[in-house]
Structure formats: structure tokens, C-alpha cells
Amino acid sequence: MLRLAVLVVSVFLLGGTTVACGQADSPTGHGRHSETVTASPGTSVPTGPVIAIEGMGFSAVGPVAPGTEITIINNDEVEHSVTSRTKGLFDVHVEGKGRATLTAPQDAGEYAFYCLYHPAMLGTLTVK
């Protein structure tokens, strides 16, 4: 139950801080989601690329264009980060069960990243 409440709150936060438009005709409608929803259709599906974090690992993300907004969805209970190996390029922290946005670098290339909290978590972002 608490999990569901947190999920609902984060959905509201997302709707409030991003310009939620288009698909959210009735974000709080009567259709309740099951508790295991990761990216439920209808209310909060990101339109762009996504890096999902689950089980202490990053999902793969396909090549993205420079400057693309990438949604990071943390399905774990603990906080993670998406931090570039090249210091200072990007460093986005995502609370447990939270979401954040990473803006892809402007230059094409392969950007290795990891989690500051769990350095064994590794991923690569390709920009082209």
C-alpha cells in the first residue's frame, strides 16, 4: 500500500514539474493500476528514450541525438545516480521509485556512466 502511495505521489510530482500534456486527459481517473506497474500506459509514459534502473542495473538505451532528454526511471527502492565517467558531463541522481531527466551531451560519442552509490552499476550512452 505504501508503495502504491509513493508511486501515485511521484506521478503527481512528475505531472507538476514537467509539462505534462497530450495523453493526460484524466490522470486521476477511475482506472487503478496494479501495484507492479512500471510504466503504465496512459498517465506517465515518457515520450522520449528511457533508462530504466532495476535490480541494481541500468537498462540499455539506444543511440540518441545530441541534447535528447532521457527519462530515468528508478524501479529500485534505493537511490541511484547516472554519472558520467568523464567527470562533470552529467550526474543525475534518482530517488528510489523516482524519476529524473538526463539531457544527452551535445557531442557525438560513447559516454560510459555508472552509479555513484553502486560503482558496479555500469552503462553506456551513445550519442550520434
Ligand SMILES: [Cu+2]
Ligand atoms: Cu545505484
